[in-house]
Amino acid sequence: DQQVKQNSPSLSVQEGRISILNCDYTNSMFDYFLWYKKYPAEGPTFLISISSIKDKNEDGRFTVFLNKSAKHLSLHIVPSQPGDSAVYFCAARGSGSARQLTFGSGTQLTVLP
Amino acid sequence: EAGVAQSPRYKIIEKRQSVAFWCNPISGHATLYWYQQILGQGPKLLIQFQNNGVVDDSQLPKDRFSAERLKGVDSTLKIQPAKLEDSAVYLCASSLDLGGGYNEQFFGPGTRLTVL
Numbered sequence: 001d002q003q004v005k006q007n008s009p010s011l012s013v014q015e016g017r018i019s020i021l022n023c024d025y026t027n028s029m030f031d032y033f034l035w036y037k038k039y040p041a042e043g044p045t046f047l048i049s050i051s052s053i054k055d056k057n058e059d060g061r062f063t064v065f066l067n068k069s070a071k072h073l074s075l076h077i078v079p080s081q082p083g084d085s086a087v088y089f090c091a092a093r094g095s096g097s098a099r100q101l102t103f104g105s106g107t108q109l110t111v112l113p
Numbered sequence: 114e115a116g117v118a119q120s121p122r123y124k125i126i127e128k129r130q131s132v133a134f135w136c137n138p139i140s141g142h143a144t145l146y147w148y149q150q151i152l153g154q155g156p157k158l159l160i161q162f163q164n165n166g167v168v169d170d171s172q173l174p175k176d177r178f179s180a181e182r183l184k185g186v187d188s189t190l191k192i193q194p195a196k197l198e199d200s201a202v203y204l205c206a207s208s209l210d211l212g213g214g215y216n217e218q219f220f221g222p223g224t225r226l227t228v229l
Contacts, residue, residue, distance in 0.1 A: 043204055043222050089156070091155070103156050
């Protein structure tokens with residue numbers, strides 16, 4: 001039962017253009033959504049989050065949009081840079097006492113110079 | 114500030130052998146997590162500690178996996194005996210407990226386990 005899904009395993013974008021990574025979820029009880037970035041041989045690093053009561057959060061070149069009615073969130077990177085090439089994981093936090101994170105399977109972003 | 118430390122970085126064992134992984138979280142972080150990441154999948158939570166108590170171990174295969182966090186600081190995860198399907202990267206993460214909002218989880222580099 002995949003509660004968090006990233007349906008695109010990979011995405012290639014030209015440098016300077018916009019990258020849009022998508023994520024769908026099924027559990028309406030998630031209270032926070034997050035994006036993590038992972039380089040090879042390193043652990044994931046936190047990128048940006050959004051509360052379930054908001055629909056947009058922006059941090060520099062990164063913006064996360066949340067559409068609760070569609071149970072969909074997306075990460076926009078503008079402008080994309082070669083250093084953004086990494087695997088991006090979408091994650092959602094449960095609202096129970098443990099507040100555990102459920103991760104999607106990841107999208108490999110490649111930004112071409 | 115030092116990050117989350119894990120060792121070893123790589124381990125190769127044969128099936129039915131046992132293996133142990135070690136994690137030292139960021140100083141002062143009360144919550145510690147062990148994740149299993151199988152190739153092509155996202156990290157899956159195995160166990161979550163708050164100080165030295167278990168908060169959630171619902172996805173830990175308790176017939177072969179065990180974990181402890183003595184003195185509420187570093188932690189070990191053990192697999193005994195290992196199966197082929199245990200081949201994965203084992204990630205440790207830690208976070209502060211500030212209450213409310215989202216407490217960022219900081220991940221270590223992981224231990225890549227290969228079971229032959």
